[in-house]
Amino acid sequence: MTSTTQDRSLLSRLFGARETGLVLIILTLFVIMSFASPHFLTWTNMRAMTMAFSVEAIVVVGMTILLISGGIDLSVGSVTALAMVIAGLLFLNGVDPWVASLIAIAACAGIGAIMGFFVTYVGLHHFIVTLAAMVIARGLCLLGTGGRPLGLFELPESFKWIGIGSIGVIPVAIVIFVVVVLVFDFLLRRTTAFRLVYYTGSNEKAAAYSGIRTKRVIFLTTVLCSTLCGVAGIIYMARFGSAQPTFGVGMELNVIAAAVIGGASLSGGKGTIFGAILGAILLSLVSSSLALLNVSVYWQDIIRGSILLAAVTFDHYLVKRQAAGGRA
Template sequence: MTATIDHPAPTSSRLRHLGSLRELALLLMIAALIAGMSILSPYFLTPANFQAIVVGMVPTAIIVVGMTILLVSGSFDLSVGSVLALSSTVVALLLLAKVPIPLAILAALLVGVGFGLANGLIVTMLGVNPLIATLGTMSIARGAALVFTEGFSLSSLPPAFGVFGKTQILGLPLMAWIMVAIVIAGDVALRRTRFLRQVYFIGGSEKAAALSGIAVNRVRIVCFVVSGLLASVAGVLLASRLMSGTPTAGNGLELQALAAAVIGGASLRGGEGTIFGAVLGVVFVALISNAMTMLAVSMYWQMIVTGLVLVIAVAVDMLTRRKS
């Protein structure tokens, strides 16, 4: 396995080069979008709007880290938006029950770990397709959040819990810096650590990875656990910013994360992608959404545009893979 890592196959090298080109192209598109919107709206480049964009993309950027790792391994997780909502309501319920803030946060994070572990075991041990497995857990998590709260948001949380959303460092809230730390750590880990490098081999060929000595099931379970944990982190940070636990939060967030990761170069077939590229995809989608809001585009049309972006990204991914 070490020899394979040190001497990648020519096809793998071409795919990585292709991914770098896509990241560069995405950077150019982001720059063009910023330049165009700065002309169309005088409010686009203001510090307030920049902060709004960054804060708004925090949950998606955190979740896309786990989603990218799963996509590279050849899987995905559709339950992340619902796990975010459930974690948000769990931490709010515990805080309202006078549980200390650190213990409430820990319990909320364990919710994500539990759902990630369940997803991993269902996919690996039972052989259930990730689509069906995570659709099922998505429904369970969302239903649990609604049952616990009876469909209502939970407010009046302790003021000290708002530290993540209200504490400012260099003009940005603490939650934004937590996002940056998670993104950097995830990108370095996926590029450099021996354990996570294995997901590229699993995504490229699961059978070949198993024959080379990689514990495929163990690695895949860890990937699902990471995805669930990060969804819970996003849920806790969102609850801190809103100072409430919202059972309907994160609705559709799993599709946004998927779209961003594919736009950034990850492949639905596995074996390809970087967290840096996926986060660029998050930035691109967030800028498009912000631009449409500033141009007073209807929310319904924004949903249509988001769907079109996802379809186009997947189509480009499939065509690119065929050519390579």
């Protein structure tokens, strides 16, 4: 019996093979783009790019954890919008914006709890339950606002600071993103509570046969994902200074794609936060690069879809090779 990790390089000790690969791809793209476009490697562009994915990345964190537990959530875009709408309506009715935000986040957690209830205790599939929730939450957004964005011009500067302010030169939204990522990456890698998420997703029955209360794990990961959507919604609201009932349409696909490119599996048990965030960075980098190169928006979708397919295909062969190697 030999000890394992000694001979690995620093990079692969920090990240797995998947993460290392993604970092290399991102760096390569970075170098190419720096030559291809004079506007790429500028402070403004970097900042804009980071801002673009930093809030969505909070949702990616929630989705990744849910995917690891074996679930999926299609309602993330609608629930993010609903957080904005609830907080916005409360604020327009005289509630303090911070209190309104907390209520909105709690409401999102409540939606997660309802979905979690249907999945674990009624026994329906995540896909169907969250599809229904996606439609219902969007309906609530439109119902609450009459379909028009709510202008929140009176939002105090102290509140808008979380969306557009900076600490030194770093935007607050990016600071929040980094903190959320670091905290959840640590929790997921190292804590017993989140290890249960991997066990449950890897083999739910084996987890139950190991004394793990799997329904509770799945319920809680569903709630966590919706709650993080709520947090993201509030940051968006602070940034836009308005509540957009139609915000986040199609967000679920982007978020799931990022997590899967980062190594999460739709059958559960696999994935890391760093990987998923690198997936989000890659997708965002590709989008903004294509925009800088004046490539049509329609092509962007085609290219993003192809990247997802390439990542999943790569994964498939990797798993098959591991299996073959193991059998021999």
